[in-house]
Amino acid sequence: MDAFLLSRIQFAANISFHILFPTITIALGWVLLFFRYRFARTGLQKWIDAYMFWVKVFALSFALGVVSGITMSFQFGTNWPGFMEAVGNVAGPLLAYEIMTAFFLEAVFLGIMLFGARKVPAWLHILATFLVAFGTTMSAFWILVLNSWMHTPQGYELRDGVVHATDWFAIIFNPSLPYRLSHMLLASGLTVAFLIAGIAAFRRLIGDRGEAVSTQLRFGLILGAVLIPLQILMGDLHGLNTLEHQPAKVAAMEGNWETGPNVPLLLFAIPDEAARMNHAEIAIPNGASLILKHSADGVVPGLNDFVAEDGTPLHPPVAPVFWSFRVMVGTGMAMLALSWLGAGLIWRRGADALPRPFLMATTAMAFSGWVATLAGWYVTEIGRQPWLVTGVLTTEAAVGDVAAPMVMGTLMAYLAVYLFLMIAYIGVIFYLARRAAEGKSPTREDPRRDTPIAVPAE
Amino acid sequence: MTLDATTLPVIFAALMGLSILLYVILDGFDLGVGLLFPFATPEERDRMIASIGPFWDANETWLVLAIGILLVAFPAAHGAILTALYLPVAVMLIGLILRGVAFEFRAKAPLAHKRSWDAAFFAGSLMTSAAQGFMLGMYVMGLEWTLFHAAFGLLTAGALTVAYSFIGAAWVIYKTDSALQIKAVSWARGGIWGMTLGLGAVSLATPFVSQRLFERWFSFPEVMLLAPLPLLSVAILVLLWKSLRHLPTKGDHFAWFPLAGATALMVLGFFGMAYSFYPFIVPEQLTIYEAASSPESLTIILIGTLFVLPMILGYTILSYTVFRGKATNLSYD
Numbered sequence: 001m002d003a004f005l006l007s008r009i010q011f012a013a014n015i016s017f018h019i020l021f022p023t024i025t026i027a028l029g030w031v032l033l034f035f036r037y038r039f040a041r042t043g044l045q046k047w048i049d050a051y052m053f054w055v056k057v058f059a060l061s062f063a064l065g066v067v068s069g070i071t072m073s074f075q076f077g078t079n080w081p082g083f084m085e086a087v088g089n090v091a092g093p094l095l096a097y098e099i100m101t102a103f104f105l106e107a108v109f110l111g112i113m114l115f116g117a118r119k120v121p122a123w124l125h126i127l128a129t130f131l132v133a134f135g136t137t138m139s140a141f142w143i144l145v146l147n148s149w150m151h152t153p154q155g156y157e158l159r160d161g162v163v164h165a166t167d168w169f170a171i172i173f174n175p176s177l178p179y180r181l182s183h184m185l186l187a188s189g190l191t192v193a194f195l196i197a198g199i200a201a202f203r204r205l206i207g208d209r210g211e212a213v214s215t216q217l218r219f220g221l222i223l224g225a226v227l228i229p230l231q232i233l234m235g236d237l238h239g240l241n242t243l244e245h246q247p248a249k250v251a252a253m254e255g256n257w258e259t260g261p262n263v264p265l266l267l268f269a270i271p272d273e274a275a276r277m278n279h280a281e282i283a284i285p286n287g288a289s290l291i292l293k294h295s296a297d298g299v300v301p302g303l304n305d306f307v308a309e310d311g312t313p314l315h316p317p318v319a320p321v322f323w324s325f326r327v328m329v330g331t332g333m334a335m336l337a338l339s340w341l342g343a344g345l346i347w348r349r350g351a352d353a354l355p356r357p358f359l360m361a362t363t364a365m366a367f368s369g370w371v372a373t374l375a376g377w378y379v380t381e382i383g384r385q386p387w388l389v390t391g392v393l394t395t396e397a398a399v400g401d402v403a404a405p406m407v408m409g410t411l412m413a414y415l416a417v418y419l420f421l422m423i424a425y426i427g428v429i430f431y432l433a434r435r436a437a438e439g440k441s442p443t444r445e446d447p448r449r450d451t452p453i454a455v456p457a458e
Numbered sequence: 459m460t461l462d463a464t465t466l467p468v469i470f471a472a473l474m475g476l477s478i479l480l481y482v483i484l485d486g487f488d489l490g491v492g493l494l495f496p497f498a499t500p501e502e503r504d505r506m507i508a509s510i511g512p513f514w515d516a517n518e519t520w521l522v523l524a525i526g527i528l529l530v531a532f533p534a535a536h537g538a539i540l541t542a543l544y545l546p547v548a549v550m551l552i553g554l555i556l557r558g559v560a561f562e563f564r565a566k567a568p569l570a571h572k573r574s575w576d577a578a579f580f581a582g583s584l585m586t587s588a589a590q591g592f593m594l595g596m597y598v599m600g601l602e603w604t605l606f607h608a609a610f611g612l613l614t615a616g617a618l619t620v621a622y623s624f625i626g627a628a629w630v631i632y633k634t635d636s637a638l639q640i641k642a643v644s645w646a647r648g649g650i651w652g653m654t655l656g657l658g659a660v661s662l663a664t665p666f667v668s669q670r671l672f673e674r675w676f677s678f679p680e681v682m683l684l685a686p687l688p689l690l691s692v693a694i695l696v697l698l699w700k701s702l703r704h705l706p707t708k709g710d711h712f713a714w715f716p717l718a719g720a721t722a723l724m725v726l727g728f729f730g731m732a733y734s735f736y737p738f739i740v741p742e743q744l745t746i747y748e749a750a751s752s753p754e755s756l757t758i759i760l761i762g763t764l765f766v767l768p769m770i771l772g773y774t775i776l777s778y779t780v781f782r783g784k785a786t787n788l789s790y791d
């Protein structure tokens with residue numbers, strides 16, 4: 001394999017690993033603020049139990065997010081020097097603002113949020129929790145501005161092949177930002193909703209009848225049930241926006257080869273780029289036209305429109321985009337089914353009497369948010385290929401001059417570390433859940449109590 | 459002063475220098491704590507971790523800022539430096555990953571795994587320190603891979619690792635008391651040897667790397683103006699040496715001194731380096747003026763920086779105030 005392909009795999013591996021943890025921390029920060037606030041208002045034990053459990057998961061996820069994020073910021077230089085050289089004048093300020101307005105805020109107030117409950121007044125502790133949640137959301141905002149600009153660039157001019165910013169407002173509020181930002185924030189909310197419900201269901205299954213578990217089950221399922229319709233709506237709008245700006249990506253998502261009306265919605269197919277057709281299609285007639293153009297005879301772009309004179313395709317690789325899209329939407333549908341069923345059951349019988357099979361299904365879905373989020377990002381990013389910045393810079397033009405064996409070696413090392421940490425992370429979450437279920441809930445105290453209690457250093 | 463293609467690169471080089479310096483000092487002490495792990499008992503480790511718990515994340519953010527400024531203000535240099543240092547960067551990143559996660563996992567994983575996470579914490583700290591030292595050496599040598607340069611890199615790797623462990627010990631002296639503090643004083647006594655040797659070796663070698671550097675340091679009258687730098691360093695080393703013989707004192711006076719002394723040494727060393735290399739950002743190849751991004755983009759960043767940097771400093775001070783005093787065991791409530 002050449003250094004280009006290896007660098008791509010390495011980048012994809014690193015960003016995929018990184019994104020998992022921000023996806024959790026962005027929304028979990030707000031959820032913790034909610035738990036903390038409910039406790040301050042009601043004084044009920046169950047809220048502080050929930051806070052104490054999830055703040056541990058938050059701290060762990062945050063650490064993983066930070067260290068994998070540091071890897072990300074070095075990647076640009078080690079593997080993609082052409083990226084900053086070409087578009088640094090736009091990407092640079094955006095990254096700088098992310099570091100200055102978000103990273104320091106999170107990092108400093110995280111210390112107070114985690115360890116300061118007894119050292120600072122309650123209002124400052126709640127404020128610190130708020131600032132951490134706010135900081136993670138700001139990170140997401142700035143990085144998604146950059147990412148969206150890479151998909152739908154505007155507000156710049158090219159001088160000698162180098163991008164120069166002309167209109168910062170246009171750069172920041174580029175056409176795909178509103179959709180990508182809302183879709184990503186909702187994705188984060190869903191990931192956390194299903195994680196909380198899933199872990200609570202697991203605790204119930206192994207015999208934890210505590211009130212905190214019912215509360216978390218109810219919280220997670222209802223949050224999921226509220227967010228998923230919004231997410232599906234947002235996803236639809238996102239797709240329509242993409243159709244306008246990156247039609248080749250949508251053609252790949254739909255697996256549609258020929259431009260035309262009455263395009264069916266493919267539920268299953270095996271796209272074959274060599275033959276430029278699909279095998280084994282299962283389709284809903286007129287479906288794609290209806291979704292994308294809101295009429296059965298709407299004209300949907302096809303992949304054959306994006307082929308150069310000499311036959312080289314100018315569209316992204318079809319199969320990965322096509323399949324990732326189905327994984328994302330499929331997971332979304334499963335989320336819809338589970339959370340609405342759950343909300344119905346809770347409404348009819350309460351969160352204490354959920355049937356075992358339902359609890360098992362909820363546990364199985366604990367990490368479904370990750371699956372959908374990764375799949376969604378693969379649609380987005382692979383769908384942009386061969387461009388790194390649409391119409392401005394190809395991925396190939398940005399790659400660095402590093403020997404392939406060196407990239408291979410570091411790639412293997414990263415993959416080994418990631419695999420190991422993945423197992424450790426999921427293992428520890430279930431371990432903490434088991435301990436909490438056994439009543440060894442690490443703390444059962446009021447966080448504002450004055451006497452120190454002996455907890456091993458955390 | 460107008461903001462143009464001559465002043466902006468200097469401002470950004472200074473900002474980058476400031477964040478590297480802050481990073482080396484701040485992450486220096488928590489990397490040092492990790493390096494000292496094998497010498498501490500399990501209970502002492504918990505206390506040492508507690509002393510850095512609220513700070514380490516923010517400390518590492520200075521690295522992100524430093525590399526960020528290199529990336530956004532000097533894109534051409536960023537690519538050149540990081541591709542040349544590809545391997546040590548990867549070692550450092552994996553070290554940082556291990557360290558950062560071990561910190562969390564050791565307190566949350568089953569007790570039976572705690573020792574392994576402690577080992578990972580040490581290994582990560584060692585990989586990070588050694589890789590940074592190696593990169594420093596390669597940078598001084600002009601980023602060219604020859605056997606001699608790599609050997610020099612190994613020397614600086616050792617020197618920086620010892621220096622970090624010294625500043626780590628100084629931090630433990632400052633943040634703890636009783637038996638652990640006494641132990642930390644003996645760690646520092648060991649470390650100061652290594653630090654003196656390392657500092658000496660790097661200072662002696664640097665001027666001989668190139669004709670340009672030699673002339674920078676040894677022509678008249680520069681040599682007179684520069685003389686305070688090495689003289690001050692020697693004076694601080696002597697004072698550190700003396701203080702370590704008497705620490706810990708009754709009433710815990712001067713427990714801050716080793717930390718302050720080590721910090722001062724880092725600052726002096728840093729200015730020496732800055733003097734050597736200015737105006738180059740890739741030694742002997744690329745100056746800060748040649749590598750800088752467009753003035754418009756730099757101005758945009760600068761405006762933000764002027765607002766945000768004081769705020770960052772403000773809440774950093776807040777956090778050090780909240781967690782001042784001797785470290786006690788940490789808990790989330």
Ligand code: HDD
Nearest residue numbers: 180184187190232235236239242329332372373376377380
């Ligand atoms: C919990 C996660 C999750 C769920 C359930 C969904 N998505 Fe999604 N989707 C994402 C998480 C996500 C994401 C990871 O956040 C992406 C990647 C980049 C982005 O902006 O959002 C994404 C991208 C993405 C794109 C690519 C846009 C582009 O880059 O051009 C489209 C068209 C959709 N989504 C549409 C949908 C539809 C129709 C869904 C209906 C079920 C759906 N998504 C569910």
Ligand code: HEM
Nearest residue numbers: 008011012015016019143144147374377378381382385395
């Ligand atoms: C928001 C910030 C992001 C930026 C600035 C960014 C930037 C990039 C860059 C520079 C590449 C080119 C390297 C390559 O081709 O591998 C790339 C490709 C890619 N990215 Fe992103 N990315 C971002 C987010 C994500 C996320 C969150 C994911 C998924 C979890 C992701 C998944 C991918 C994948 C799979 C590729 C490979 C596409 C291919 O080569 O076929 N990206 N992106």
Ligand code: HEM
Nearest residue numbers: 022025062065066069070072073103107136139140143519
């Ligand atoms: C190329 C892309 C990216 C780079 C260079 C990058 C860089 C970083 C860095 C350096 C950190 C650590 C900050 C610290 O020291 O506290 C971090 C954390 C974070 N990143 Fe990324 N990141 C990228 C992609 C993304 C994406 C796609 C998202 C989400 C949409 C994201 C959201 C966050 C958040 C919320 C944090 C806060 C820490 C956490 O919760 O783990 N980043 N990132």
